[in-house]
Amino acid sequence: MNLTLKIWRQDGPTARGELVTYQVPDISPDMSFLEMLDVLNERLNAEGKEPVAFDSDCREGICGMCGLMISGDAHGPEKTTTCQLHMRSFKDGETITIEPWRATAFPVLRDLVVDRTAFDRIIQAGGFISANTGAAPKAEAILVPKENADRAFMAAECIGCGACVAACPNASGMLFMGAKVTHLGELPQGQPERAQRVAAMVATHDAEGFGGCTNIGECSHACPKGIPLDVISQLNADMRKAKSGRL
Amino acid sequence: MTETLNKPEGVDADYYSVGAPIADTKAPAGPIENKWTLRKFDASLVNPANRRKLSVIIVGTGLAGAAAGATLGEAGYHVKSFCFQDSPRRAHSIAAQGGINAAKNYKEDGDSIYRLFYDTVKGGDYRARETNVYRLAEVSANIIDQCVAQGVPFAREYGGLLDNRSFGGVQVSRTFYARGQTGQQLLIGAYQALERQIAAGTVEMYARHEMLELIVADGQARGIIARNLVTGEIETHLADAVVLASGGYGNVFFLSTNAMGSNVTANWRAHRKGAYFGNPCYTQIHPTCIPVSGDHQSKLTLMSESLRNDGRIWVPKRKEDCEKDPRQIPEEDRDYYLERIYPAFGNLVPRDIASRQAKNMCDEGRGVGPMVGDFRRGVYLDFADAIARLGKPAVEAKYGNLFDMYARITGENPYETPMRIYPAVHYTMGGLWVDYDLQSSIPGLFVTGEANFSDHGANRLGASALMQGLADGYFVLPNTIRDYLAKGPYPTLDENDPSVAEARTSVEDRTRRLLAINGERSVDSFHKELGHIMWEYCGMERTETGLMKAIDLIRSLRAEFWRNVRVLGAADTLNQSLEKAGRVADFLELGELMCIDALHRRESCGGHFRAESQTEDGEALRHDDEFLYVAAWEYAGGSGEGEMGAPVLHKEDLAYEFIQLKQRSYK
Structure with a gap:
């Protein structure tokens, strides 16, 4: 699959953030959503650009650490956690917007990481x-x-x-x-x-x-x-x- | 370094030396059922008014850490609690599915403290310390009482009583559970108790903080250097004692069932400061995980082995059937190999046996699922019989969440087609060496839960990790640490004390160095390569030549890491690449020690299977005459970052006074 990602990048709690567009080719439908971001981060690192910060830990849907706003849906289109969402839920060529949780009580710390x-x-x-x-x-x-x-x-x-x-x-x-x-x-x-x-x-x-x-x-x-x-x-x-x- | 240092014989001489033996000196003499009562009586008390003057640092907020933090806080000590996650509730204990053992004998099926003790020692393949294991069984019943009082919603029967089930490797029903989320419910209980103490002011919580160094002053553990993962600030925290409850190190294999952040850094930093590492090679490979689907994989997902209670494991009898739809393979062409080889225990044999037999079937070419490398790495776990016998609703009620998880990850429906499973690294029985008081070889440094080596020997039985974490945290540590704290408060340490300054400087230097290398390879690429080496040569089956090769490979990989890793970003900000780099640097040292430990132990026991030591039927063959001991390794230093000297082996002889040694048999 080939995807276009629009990802919220923000350097720190008080910095101004913005959506940055990335093209990610060759994504397998069996990847989890976060594995897809891992692939992007490996590529950014190779290009000398700082990887996107996001929270995740257990990656089996129970710790509650991960959580992304995916094209306007909390945890994306399926009824599951972001780490248990798989790329087979998306279409080839799709544009996906990825943002942090947004709430006064959950200030952004960096990129997609918030303080809960x-x-x-x-x-x-x-x-x-x-x-x-x-x-x-x-x-x-x-x-x-x-x-x-x-x-x-x-x-x-x-x-x-x-x-x-x-x-x-x-x-x-x-x-x-x-x-x-x-x-x-x-x-x-x-x-x-x-x-x-x-x-x-x-x-x-x-x-x-x-x-x-x-x-x-x-x-x-x-x-x-x-x-x-x-x-x-x-x-x-x-x-x-x-x-x-x-x- | 020890004075009685000598060289072992043969190839081993190149890898390590042998130091003076060690022994636990804290367990009192006398009948085993009296030891814990006696120890609690002999351990000094601390007057309630003095407790608030005594401080304890606890690293990690899983079952062992959160339970200890809450209990010490309730007792009135001043506790500082640390976790790298954003909240103490995230610790990886939360992912434990199956259940927690306790010798309650609610089923009147012949269970007792003694039987739980016996099963655990036997399950550990006679490589655990009897005294610690007996105590674990003894306090197990209290854990259930405590958790119920906190509001842990265990499964219940219609009459309102607690339900139990039987679990991998035992013949009684002593496992308490909360559907497939027992770890979550127990951890939330401990977390809430901890939060209550935070509100009460007895516990100070430092979330998103990672311990990067241990402070040892005058031979005593007195604090830690931690990095605030949000601001990057390097902080000094001092206390009268330090407790490591930082979990296991299965992520040395890159792919494991551990959380992404699970790491060995707290333990490894303490090891480098003098804490002995016990039995590092004892790794548990869990039989019921979802097989690997491709190179992108970031972790493996466990499915509770409670599935083995009702699911039947099989592979096709003939290789040519392996590509077929399993539902088209008739009964007579299926090999229910565990039921065939182990008629008494069948699908419920201990984890190490179930895992190795799955590997054997796949190595024979009878594995199922997609080809990964040269093999199909999977076996069937079939619920067709259970669904026919119990009905789909009953199976759904017991295992619904596990079936859903499997369906989500694989895209297949396990109610209709058999699940595929394959073993994955799950738990590390090894850990820092501790005595009966859970104190390491550094006075004032205590180690609890999976982070220590103490209770599971060479193999852990199902539903025993939650039991050990909570036993250590609620009941054992709070009683033993007071004996140490009663001699305090210890002299006030200054931030400028040489021991503190040295620890802090070493962390700052290391951070600077990681960021300055600016090489060509990512941290993950090193981690994956290390994982491949460990899985190939220090995984389910180990050989002398393989381990020697692995040690060479790890050494050159580590050298390359310090020359060629690329860590971007800055030190004074949230920097996840930097966090990972520090953890992988420590895994690269631990991996070598694990291989040396596996190399020196020329026997098979529990999760450690040396191909050179097996019976004619291919079962693990122990050598009690030579290896009836705990291997406690002392760090031997190195001149530069990433360089290690040959470690020193200290043996703790295991005496079996109460249980008779037997070659383990589940046939």
Whole structure:
């Protein structure tokens, strides 16, 4: 395959960025999208030009480190992570625009690399169960109905990649936050801190510069793990109950 | 250097020398089931009020690092935690799929601490230290309790109880799991516990930071030099103790199931500063990975070996059938070779055996899938029987995400046509040598999880890596490190102290030098070439001549690297080429040590198969009379960048007091 890439290049957090056009010939449809960028980077290096910076680590769709806006779609045209996207999803001769996640809360560090530590700070605010090492009761002491365990697992599949924020016109982080609130809220172990968790996480989310949810649904559509929109309903319900002291 | 240095015999004399033996001195005497309780009792306590005056650096935020960071933070120590990724939640523990073992005996199928201990020692082919392994089995049950309390959503039965499954290489069901994403769920649990401590102020987090040197002052590990990967700033971090939880070094093979960033640099820098490297050649080649499709490949993807519980592995009986559609090959023309050779364990034999037999089938010309080089490198993993027996929905519920992943990568539908699998480098049992306290040969330097050598011997059983990472992080290290910290706080170090200045200068010089070479080859091209050498000569099967050849090849490749690598960009900015260059430079040194270790160990054991040492049936043949020891290698220095002296071998004899040595058999 022969492709035209328009890639966002930006030297540093405060530098001005621009889209730069590259031609990449001889791409195999079996390559992953990031392997295609590896090929480009090898070529740039050989030409004495600095390679394009982008994040990736596990390259098997679970660490959440990679994430590119590909021709306007977070993680590209398939429902998967950028690292699991293969070139067979594109057409020969296609022009592909590659940009970083764009959100106030995710500043660009260089080229396609952004700072997503705002997500870590939301977790710090309350995305945990306080259980010091050694203080745990026996695992079988508390039964968890399979239905709840399965729903908790579904929500806990979130990989924290940030595609939901990048896809949302409001750059809202509510799918990410809703997933965590649902994961912990489905479990008996998560009940004692449920009210303060949701309140603290929402406060941090807003302070970090993420927008609010207006029920558009782009987040869930872009989510490589298919986290459903109803975790946001759960988040809102928990928040209302927490504020009115009913949780 | 040691005073009792002597030369080994034969060809080995050119490659290394032998130093004084070493031994663990921390495990107490007495019955094995009392040792850990005794050690915890004997280890000094630190008064809660004094803990905040004591600081610990932890490098790596996988299961071992995040769990240790959270636990030490909860206890009140001052922790500084480092990871090269953008968030501690990315560490590669997250990619572990299958499960975590624990001796809970919930299935009442005869499991016990002793049986988990026994299975792990046997699975490790009798090359692990008994005391460490027993403790691992002992704390395994606590791990499950801890994780459930944190909200880890393990699979459950309809009654609300935890579900278990059996896993590669054992006959009991002791594996806890969260679909095919157990590592993710356990890591998120540890990550959340760590973030809670960051919020509480007990842990300071340094993400996008990479450790590039260890600071050793007066013989004690006292800190690290780290590079801020965003600004390029070289930073000095000092503490009372340093913990390396930096994972394994499978990426020395370039293609492996490790993450792109997984590297040996933290371990290797510590090794160069005096930490012995234990059994570097013990590498685990995992049998169920998606085969290589071409030269562009950047990594290999593992599929959980839980697939072997229900999938049946086969190749065509006849070479001429290898190109056929597998569904057209009748039952009588298929060779279910693992079931044929190992009737007792069948498709569930340990990983090293399953991998080697797959290689044997392909070497015989009975491999399937596309030609890669001269061979078809793949065997079938077939779910047709399982789908007929259990129904498609049941198979989907168990393995759906793995099937989806396979379909995405290969473009084939595994519900309809058998999967193709081939072995890939997955885990390194070797690592820095540690004693029972997980302390390395440098006082104050502790090593946990995959980064140490301690628990898996020459081969790791499935679902044991997650167990070891969390055992070390939650329960072992926090109890042993206090014995060291109780003697602190250690004297305040100045940034101008010669030990600190030397470490810092060496990092700055090395960075400058990498950027100044401006040669003609990319870092990746060196990495790929090293990977080919390692896979060919230090992979699934090793020979004396092959290893000697590999050592020569690695030495000349390393020399070329320092003459001809091209690293563009600047030191004071985010520069991924520079990051990779430093990691590959260290892999180029590690690769040589791995080959020397593999050369000197003239026996086959676990993941280390020496072609010269096999039984008449082609099974691994150990030589307990000669090699019943851990090889702990001391770095011997070199005059310039990339130059290495002949390493010094220190042997730790393995005494099996509780388990009887047997030639491993899974027939």
